[in-house]
Amino acid sequence: MPRRSPTAADEVRGLARLGTLATTVANADEPQRLRLTGGAYSVVYPVVYTGLTQGLERRRGHPACAVSVRHLADDCLDRFHDDVEAVVHDVVRRATAPIDNLDAWICGLINSATVNGHRRRRGEIGALQRPRAPKWLVDGLGGDRWLVHLAVQMLNWVGNPATAGSQVWPVDSWTALRCRFTGDWDPAADVDVRHDIEAVLRVMRAKREWYERYVEGPLGHKHVPVPRFAPESPGTLAPALDLLDVGERDDLYMRELAHLAMTAMRTRLLAGEDPRTVVAEVINVAFGDGAGLAMDGTQHVSDATGEHVGRLLRDQDRISRIVVAVLAVVEDR
Template sequence: MVYPVVYTGLTQGMERRRGHPACAVSVRHLADDCLDRFHDDVEAVVHDVVRRATAPIDNLDAWICGLINSATVNGHRRRRGEIGALQRPRAPKWLVDGLGGDRWLVHLAVQMLNWVGNPVTAGTNVWPVDSWTALRCRFTGDWDGSVDVRHDIEAVLRVMRAKREWYERYVEGPLGHKHVPVPRYAPECPAGDQDTPALSLIDVGERDDLYMRELAHLAMTAMRTRLRAGEDPATVVAEVIAVAFGDGAVPTLDGGPRLSDTAGDHVGRILRDRGRIRDIVAAVLAVVEDL
C-alpha cells in the first residue's frame, strides 16, 4: 500500500526535477540509483506507519500522504546516523573561527559535512567540484571562470583536520561508506606505466549498461524538447537515434538513407525500416505524453 503512494506523492516529482523523465514514468522505469533512493523512502514511510498507526484509520492512502515528507526526512537522518555522519550538519564555532568567519568557506564546510553522509558519488572525484564551483559563483557573485573551488575545499579540510578525532568521526568515517567511484573507461597510460588500475570493480557489461542508460536519457531529453517545439516526430526520432546510437550520420527519410551500409550497422538497418521507425515514434510519443 505504501509504495504507490510514495512514488506518486514524492518520487515522481523529484525525478522530474532531477531531469530524469524516464524515471518519472513508473516504478519499473526507475534507474538503479533512483530505485535505491525510492526503496529507502518506502522503508522510511513503512517504519513511520507502523510506529504511528495506533488507532483505526479510515483512509490510509491520504493518511500516508500526510506523513511522507516527515517520514522520509527522518529516514534520511537515521541513515546518516548509521554511518556516523552528522544528522543535521552545522559548522561548529571552532571551525567557523578557523576559517576566519568567511561566509563562503563556512557554507562550503556545511556542504561538505552534508555530502559525506550522502550515498551518491561525484564520478571519479571525491567531491562534486563542478556543482560546487557553480554554487560558489552564485554565492559570492564572482563569475570569474578561472576560479577553482578545489583550493577552497583544501582550505576547509586543513582546518577540519586540526581536530583529528572530530575529522575521522564526522568526515573521513562517513566518506568511507560511499561506493568506490570507478571511471567508465580506464585512463590510457604509456606502456609500463603503473598508474593504470589493475582491477575494475565492475564488469564490462555493467559499465556498458550504465553508459547506455545515460545515453538513452540524453536522447530522450533531446527528443522531448524537439517534439514539444512542434518538429516532425519521425524526423526527430530518426535524427536523434542516428546521432546518439549510430555513426552520427543523419538519415533522410524522404530522399533515402545516408547511413553506412556496413554489415554491422544495426542502427542503420533499424532507421531504414519505416515500420520499426513508426513503432519507435509511437513509444516515444507515449512517454512524452506521460510527462
C-alpha cells in the same frame, strides 16, 4: 469467479481500519512481522512514488525516471527504496488509531518520515544528522560566509550515499554553487573550489578526532562507483574513486619520507658516522635540494620547500638543535 484470497496488503489495510496495525506488528512473531511489513511496503511504494519521487525526479531533470518505478535509474531507485523503507518504518509504528483511507494518511506522513529516515541513515554511518559548522570551524575559516557554507555542504555530502564519479567531492556542483553564492562567474572557478575544499579540510583536520568521526569515517562508507560501460580504449581502466585528496596524499608521502629519513640517520649514526654530517646529508636528500620525485611521478616536495630547507641547513645553530633532537630519538629507540 473464484474469490481472491486476501493479501498481506489487504491485511495491513484491514488492521489500519481497526486501529490495531502498530500493536499487531509490535506483538507479532518474526514470520508474521515480515509478512505485515512486506504488505505495508506494497501499500506504501506507489504512494511514495506519486507523492514524492515523481516530483523530485522532474525537478532533477530526469524525465525518464518520472515515468514509473520501473524506469528509475540505479541511483534514483536506491533513493526511492530508502524513502519507501523510511515511510514503512513510520507506518507500522504510528498507525495506532483507526485509519479509513490509509493511502491519504501515508501522504501526510511522507515528508516527516523521509526526513527522519535520512537522519537515521546518516547516524548509522557516524555522519552528523543535522550538519552545522561548529564555532571553532567558523573561527578557523575566518568567518568567511562562502567557506562556512561550503563546510556545511561537505558535512552534508559525507553522509550522502551518492558519489561524485571518480572524485571524492562533487566539484562541478559546488563550482556552480560558488558562482551563485559569490556572484563571481570566473571561468576557473572549479580551481578555486578545489582550493576552497582544501582550505576547509585543513581547518577540519586541526580537530583530528572530530574529523575522523564526522568526515573521514562517514566518507569511507560511500560505495566505489562501478562503470556501466567498458572503457572505450582497450587495455585502459576506468578511473577509481580516490578516497584520499591531494593534501592527504602529500601528508602521507611526507610521513613516509620522514620515517625513511629517520631510519637512514639511525643506521648511519649507529655505524659511528659524524652526527652533523649524517643529519645534513640525509635531510638534504630527503627534503632539500636533493629531494626527488615521489614514486607516482608527482613532486610532493616543492622547489620552494627545497630552497627553504637548504637555507636551514646552512644555519649551524639550527643544525646543532636538529642533531640533538635526532640523537634523542635514536637513543630513545
